[in-house]
Amino acid sequence: MEENKNTAKEGAAPVPEEHHGGKFMAGRRAFLGAFAGCVGALGAGLVGVPLLASFTPVQRGKPEPAIMNLGDIPVGSSEQGVYAGYSFIVFNRKSGIECISLKCTHLGCTVKWEPAKKIFKCPCHDGWYDEHGINKGGPPPAPLEKLDYKIAGDKLIVGGA
Numbered sequence: 001m002e003e004n005k006n007t008a009k010e011g012a013a014p015v016p017e018e019h020h021g022g023k024f025m026a027g028r029r030a031f032l033g034a035f036a037g038c039v040g041a042l043g044a045g046l047v048g049v050p051l052l053a054s055f056t057p058v059q060r061g062k063p064e065p066a067i068m069n070l071g072d073i074p075v076g077s078s079e080q081g082v083y084a085g086y087s088f089i090v091f092n093r094k095s096g097i098e099c100i101s102l103k104c105t106h107l108g109c110t111v112k113w114e115p116a117k118k119i120f121k122c123p124c125h126d127g128w129y130d131e132h133g134i135n136k137g138g139p140p141p142a143p144l145e146k147l148d149y150k151i152a153g154d155k156l157i158v159g160g161a
């Protein structure tokens, strides 16, 4: 007489192979494993593709220049504007025009011009720059960016020059 391998005790009822695994369960496990793998891959794709896309710059081409009226910036004054999504300040000094980005070179906070002290102060980590945007204290590793400009008639065109 052939002995049932699934019998736990002698005299106990034989347990069908399907209840302990066997080919049916092995096939089912393989299917569920493959299904879980597909769902995981799909989820990784749904999350990963937009995540990777977010690392590419949104801006396509050159940003539009900022156009200002020179008449609004007499010698000895300053005026703020926005170029490429960041604030900047234009000084009309006796020595000429100077356009300085207000984006801190440490972590990108917007620095504030303090005319009484003639410095740019960053509110984030106490970095500061002199009146020409040269980094003088705190964590900023480099001067504030100088923006290109050109004069066309009575207009000052900042960026895109």
Ligand code: FES
Residues within 6 Å of the ligand: 104, 105, 106, 107, 108, 109, 122, 123, 124, 125, 126, 127, 138, 139, 140
């Ligand atoms: S972001 Fe300006 S000092 Fe850190």
